[in-house]
Amino acid sequence: MKRRDFVGLTGLAAGALFLPSLPGFGHTPVDPARLLEPGADVIVKKRLADAALNAAKSAGASYADVRIGRYLNQYVFTREKQVQNIVSTESYGVGIRVLVNGCWGFASTSVVTEASLAATARVAVDIAKADRIVQREPVQLAPQQGYGEVSWKTPIQQSAFEVPVKQKVELLLAANAAALDNGANYINSALFQVNEQKYFASTDGSYIDQDVHRLWPTFSATAVDTKTGKFRSRSALSSPVGLGFEYLTPSAAEQIAGPAGTNTVGYKLRYDLLADAALAGKQAKAKLSMKSVTPGKYDLVLDPGHLGLTIHESVGHPTELDRVLGYEANFAGTSFATLEWKAKNLPYGSQEVNIVADKLQPGSVGAVGYDDEGVKTREWDLIKEGKLVNYQKIRDQAHIVGQKESDGCCYAQSWEDVQFQRMPNVSLRPGKAKLSVDEMVSKVDKGIYIAGAGSFSIDQQRYNFQFGGQLFFAIEKGKITEPLEDVAYQSNTQEFWGACAGSCDQSDYRLYGTFFDGKGQPAQVSSVSHGSATTRFNGVNVINTARKV
Amino acid sequence: MAILSKDEAQALLKKVLSYSTADECEVSLNGRTTGNIRYARNSVSTAGAADSVSLAVESRFGKRSGVATCNEFDEATLRRCVQRAEEIARLAPESPEYVPLLGPQTYLSPPSAATTLLTAATRAQAAADSMNLCAAKKLTAAGFIDGGARFQAMRNSKGLEAYQQSTNTDFSVTVRTADGRGSGYAIADVTDPAKLNTKVLTQRAADKALGSVNAKAIEPGKYTVILEPAALMDGGDLSLLGGLVYGLDARSADEGRSFLSKKGGGNRKGEKLFDERVSIYSDPLNAEVPGNAFDNDGLPTKRMNWVEKGVVKNLYYSRFWAEKNKVAPTPFPSGFIMTGGTQSTAELIKGTAKGILVTRLWYIREVDPQTLLYTGLTRDGTFYIENGAIKFPIKNLRFNESPIIMLNNVEAMGRPQRLAGCLIPPLKIRDFTFTSLSDAI
Numbered sequence: 003m004k005r006r007d008f009v010g011l012t013g014l015a016a017g018a019l020f021l022p023s024l025p026g027f028g029h030t031p032v033d034p035a036r037l038l039e040p041g042a043d044v045i046v047k048k049r050l051a052d053a054a055l056n057a058a059k060s061a062g063a064s065y066a067d068v069r070i071g072r073y074l075n076q077y078v079f080t081r082e083k084q085v086q087n088i089v090s091t092e093s094y095g096v097g098i099r100v101l102v103n104g105c106w107g108f109a110s111t112s113v114v115t116e117a118s119l120a121a122t123a124r125v126a127v128d129i130a131k132a133d134r135i136v137q138r139e140p141v142q143l144a145p146q147q148g149y150g151e152v153s154w155k156t157p158i159q160q161s162a163f164e165v166p167v168k169q170k171v172e173l174l175l176a177a178n179a180a181a182l183d184n185g186a187n188y189i190n191s192a193l194f195q196v197n198e199q200k201y202f203a204s205t206d207g208s209y210i211d212q213d214v215h216r217l218w219p220t221f222s223a224t225a226v227d228t229k230t231g232k233f234r235s236r237s238a239l240s241s242p243v244g245l246g247f248e249y250l251t252p253s254a255a256e257q258i259a260g261p262a263g264t265n266t267v268g269y270k271l272r273y274d275l276l277a278d279a280a281l282a283g284k285q286a287k288a289k290l291s292m293k294s295v296t297p298g299k300y301d302l303v304l305d306p307g308h309l310g311l312t313i314h315e316s317v318g319h320p321t322e323l324d325r326v327l328g329y330e331a332n333f334a335g336t337s338f339a340t341l342e343w344k345a346k347n348l349p350y351g352s353q354e355v356n357i358v359a360d361k362l363q364p365g366s367v368g369a370v371g372y373d374d375e376g377v378k379t380r381e382w383d384l385i386k387e388g389k390l391v392n393y394q395k396i397r398d399q400a401h402i403v404g405q406k407e408s409d410g411c412c413y414a415q416s417w418e419d420v421q422f423q424r425m426p427n428v429s430l431r432p433g434k435a436k437l438s439v440d441e442m443v444s445k446v447d448k449g450i451y452i453a454g455a456g457s458f459s460i461d462q463q464r465y466n467f468q469f470g471g472q473l474f475f476a477i478e479k480g481k482i483t484e485p486l487e488d489v490a491y492q493s494n495t496q497e498f499w500g501a502c503a504g505s506c507d508q509s510d511y512r513l514y515g516t517f518f519d520g521k522g523q524p525a526q527v528s529s530v531s532h533g534s535a536t537t538r539f540n541g542v543n544v545i546n547t548a549r550k551v
Numbered sequence: 552m553a554i555l556s557k558d559e560a561q562a563l564l565k566k567v568l569s570y571s572t573a574d575e576c577e578v579s580l581n582g583r584t585t586g587n588i589r590y591a592r593n594s595v596s597t598a599g600a601a602d603s604v605s606l607a608v609e610s611r612f613g614k615r616s617g618v619a620t621c622n623e624f625d626e627a628t629l630r631r632c633v634q635r636a637e638e639i640a641r642l643a644p645e646s647p648e649y650v651p652l653l654g655p656q657t658y659l660s661p662p663s664a665a666t667t668l669l670t671a672a673t674r675a676q677a678a679a680d681s682m683n684l685c686a687a688k689k690l691t692a693a694g695f696i697d698g699g700a701r702f703q704a705m706r707n708s709k710g711l712e713a714y715q716q717s718t719n720t721d722f723s724v725t726v727r728t729a730d731g732r733g734s735g736y737a738i739a740d741v742t743d744p745a746k747l748n749t750k751v752l753t754q755r756a757a758d759k760a761l762g763s764v765n766a767k768a769i770e771p772g773k774y775t776v777i778l779e780p781a782a783l784m785d786g787g788d789l790s791l792l793g794g795l796v797y798g799l800d801a802r803s804a805d806e807g808r809s810f811l812s813k814k815g816g817g818n819r820k821g822e823k824l825f826d827e828r829v830s831i832y833s834d835p836l837n838a839e840v841p842g843n844a845f846d847n848d849g850l851p852t853k854r855m856n857w858v859e860k861g862v863v864k865n866l867y868y869s870r871f872w873a874e875k876n877k878v879a880p881t882p883f884p885s886g887f888i889m890t891g892g893t894q895s896t897a898e899l900i901k902g903t904a905k906g907i908l909v910t911r912l913w914y915i916r917e918v919d920p921q922t923l924l925y926t927g928l929t930r931d932g933t934f935y936i937e938n939g940a941i942k943f944p945i946k947n948l949r950f951n952e953s954p955i956i957m958l959n960n961v962e963a964m965g966r967p968q969r970l971a972g973c974l975i976p977p978l979k980i981r982d983f984t985f986t987s988l989s990d991a992i
Contacts (some may be wrong), residue, residue, distance in 0.1 A: 009556045027897055038837065042636060084648075087922055105595070106596075106597065107598070107801070108597065108598070109599070109600070110599075110600055112603075112622065128695070129598055129599070130602075131600075132671055132672060132675060133588070133595045133598050133675060135675060135679060136588075136590060136594065136595040136675055136678055136679050136682060137594055138592075138593055138594035138682075138686075139592060187806075187807070188737045188806060188808065190903075204857055224808050226806070226807035226808055226812075227955040228814075228815060228816050229805050229814070229815065230814065231807070231813065231814035231815070232921065233807055233808040233812070233920075233921060233922075235808075235920075275766055300868070326689065328591055328592050328693060328727070329591040329592070329596055329693070330591070330693075331691070331693035331725045331734075332591065332693035332694050332723055332725040333695070333723075333726060335726075335791070335913075335930075335991075336731075338990065338991070340731070343753045357748055358739055418601070420597050420599060423595070429777065457916045457917060457918045457926065459913055459914045459915065459927055459928070459949075461928045461930070461947060461949075461989040461991035462928075462930055462991050463989075463990070463991035463992065464912055464991075465803070465989050465990040465991050466928065466947075466949055466987060466989035466990070466991065467928050468918075468949060468951075470918060471802065481909050488919075489924075490918060492949065492986065492987050494990070523587070523589050523697070524587060524599075524697060525787065543987075545951070545986060547918045547919050547924055547951070548919070548922075549919065549922040549924050549953055550922070551809070551922045551923070551956060551957040
């Protein structure tokens with residue numbers, strides 16, 4: 003492939019440095035061909051890492067880890083018939099974390115030489131020593147075996163970076179045209195592509211080389227009625243995925259129809275961007291004259307592309323052990339699911355609620371071989387038959403809950419940020435009995451089917467929440483009757499999961515995901531997926547969000 | 552070399568420009584030196600420092616443009632950076648939104664930079680002051696201090712030359728009672744770190760934590776509220792006032808997809824949308840919240856009225872949208888100032904027969920962009936007011952409210968305080984809509 007094919011069409015990057023804040027994306031714009039160049043060889047990286055580890059140990063560290071990271075990103079933004087921005091970025095550097103007398107220290111550098119890494123390791127040791135005056139709880143690390151020299155790669159079929167920029171732009175512009183031809187007045191579309199080339203080494207004897215890929219095509223189509231001044235939008239029903247460009251090759255086997263009468267389509271591990279954009283154009287326009295919901299109690303039938311966000315906020319976050327313990331008290335908040343609450347063995351939800359955490363699911367954005375402190379990833383239960391059985395932990399937290407090992411969910415958004423506990427994939431297990439979404443709807447007397455994620459808000463201890471959506475349909479006497487607008491539901495985490503009346507079977511299972519889960523100060527983003535099948539919740543409070551101003 | 556002086560920066564930029572063979576070329580330098588410390592459970596959790604300078608080169612041939620950056624400054628690297636920007640520009644398609652680079656501009660000199668900064672040791676001490684106060688009272692502190700200096704310099708082939716330096720330090724602390732039944736919050740940002748007093752702020756948060764134990768539940772509904780500045784503006788997330796003032800965009804309004812779109816087409820600039828006591832402006836020379844001298848396009852900032860006596864006076868016009876609509880482009884301000892009254896929050900409480908004091912709002916998200924309906928919750932100190940005094944703490948509440956409706960229901964305004972680079976008064980608002988209760992503390 004010729005260099006020109008990659009570079010062609012780049013350069014509308016006039017605003018490259020002044021993009022709306024996109025945390026987690028690398029800093030240095032480069033030309034797209036650069037994204038195909040190999041990073042440093044593992045032999046070189048091992049030598050560099052050893053220089054840092056040796057310097058840290060000599061300076062007094064009882065433990066040290068080194069992350070040599072090359073973070074490559076490309077994002078393409080378009081609107082209507084034009085390209086707004088194409089940015090390719092590369093960020094390369096090293097983060098070094100040390101433990102000295104039970105106190106963490108961290109320092110990073112973009113100068114990747116043995117001398118620089120040794121000096122940076124000593125800076126990290128100095129910071130750890132300086133902070134001793136404000137350290138009241140010495141760090142206790144769960145023991146971790148060294149894995150020696152190992153590697154892991156996201157199982158992708160085609161790297162998105164190998165696809166010429168021109169082809170990606172044409173795809174987005176074709177999607178824009180499909181939405182505009184079908185009723186939208188405006189559309190913004192984007193393609194986010196991420197490649198984390200991470201080399202981890204620690205004094206435990208691990209040297210882990212990983213090549214992680216993620217992709218997210220998305221859009222928002224808007225229809226405007228200038229006469230009434232009303233406007234409505236419909237966002238893409240795609241999901242961020244741990245896949246290559248193959249995600250954008252439609253496959254009938256990876257699509258599943260929504261309930262009869264909704265004309266909605268759910269996507270598994272392949273996405274049909276053009277079909278979804280065309281449908282979004284129609285639906286955005288139709289939203290301008292849909293019936294406004296009557297507030298009240300409804301049985302909700304929630305599609306996985308919607309339910310994933312509710313799982314994220316009401317199960318994913320409250321079961322993060324750092325929140326439970328108070329480390330996020332000043333920012334992201336704490337959790338109702340404290341150690342004391344768990345000890346009471348109170349129900350988190352109904353018997354139908356079985357929630358699992360993992361960093362393994364193929365196609366998920368959370369999938370990696372090892373986490374950012376050298377722990378092999380795994381799967382474990384968080385909620386079994388409605389009872390909370392475990393939390394999400396990293397090495398310095400395991401002892402607090404009397405456990406001996408980390409769950410492998412430590413992550414840093416880049417080499418220059420310190421790693422900490424981040425949410426793994428958190429998913430609702432599908433129902434064991436065969437059940438289609440049509441069969442589920444047929445048993446609902448008065449309900450609403452909701453597809454796609456919308457507005458979301460939850461309190462800092464994860465009790466009270468409110469969620470909107472993209473598409474809403476009334477269910478009456480077992481049938482979808484008409485589309486609705488202005489729908490949001492308010493509930494309480496335990497009440498909501500207590501009202502869970504079961505899920506469709508494995509054949510309906512899909513992943514929802516996000517690229518921008520935020521936590522920490524300074525804030526860091528991470529990517530996470532949430533799987534589920536369509537699920538029913540009985541008697542949930544629905545409000546009408548229409549206002550007159 | 553993180554903070555270059557004006558002369559150093561311009562000399563470097565001049566050299567880079569001399570390598571350009573493009574029709575137009577604009578070069579800019581951004582640098583920062585910052586440090587932070589984070590603590591929780593009365594103990595430090597993380598600390599770090601960052602030091603960086605980067606150069607960006609934008610080259611243009613006709614309406615084609617390319618950008619390249621570097622963070623090393625030897626001659627070979629600088630030449631390569633210019634060449635790469637030119638290569639990319641030659642291959643780029645023509646931009647339909649092309650606007651020529653700005654020529655020479657005259658800039659104000661905002662007093663945005665203090666002379667001294669916090670060191671790792673003084674940051675640790677400031678954190679220790681906060682934690683020690685709490686530990687002594689058997690309270691638990693979680694906080695964050697982050698600050699330092701930045702500079703930005705620009706120069707282009709049309710004769711534009713710009714330089715500015717600024718300093719800023721942010722502090723926030725959440726104090727909780729040991730049993731987790733009370734929580735309080737305080738936040739501040741300062742240009743001069745010498746003015747940061749973590750003890751006083753932590754004491755304020757501690758008082759709120761102790762005062763919020765044994766919160767009672769009240770029925771959700773419409774209430775008179777006193778919203779403290781932290782309930783109105785947030786430096787990092789959507790806020791009631793932030794969503795409004797940072798959403799004063801002409802283009803989305805003209806396109807019919809904003810709360811400022813006019814029925815039948817066009818925007819609502821010039822219309823009275825809020826109570827006549829509502830005035831919001833920006834002023835880079837304000838001594839309490841000095842702003843930037845220029846925005847990212849190099850446009851000089853100046854004092855501008857955005858809302859005057861309830862009337863929308865200005866919208867943000869990018870250079871492209873301004874040219875298309877034959878109006879002057881709007882420099883984007885680094886902060887906003889809302890005028891208020893002279894009363895303190897305590898005095899506002901004294902003048903309130905029945906109402907709710909809100910310390911902070913949290914997790915605000917847009918529910919409907921058409922009406923700017925937002926939802927979110929109170930947090931870290933919510934109290935019931937009766938007959939001019941705080942009667943008891945109340946459980947947190949979820950609201951569904953639009954800042955447009957809120958700014959039509961103004962009862963009183965207090966003395967503006969600095970928050971997130973803005974000056975914001977506490978506001979007393981009637982009929983603020985709470986829709987459900989939360990058990991969160």
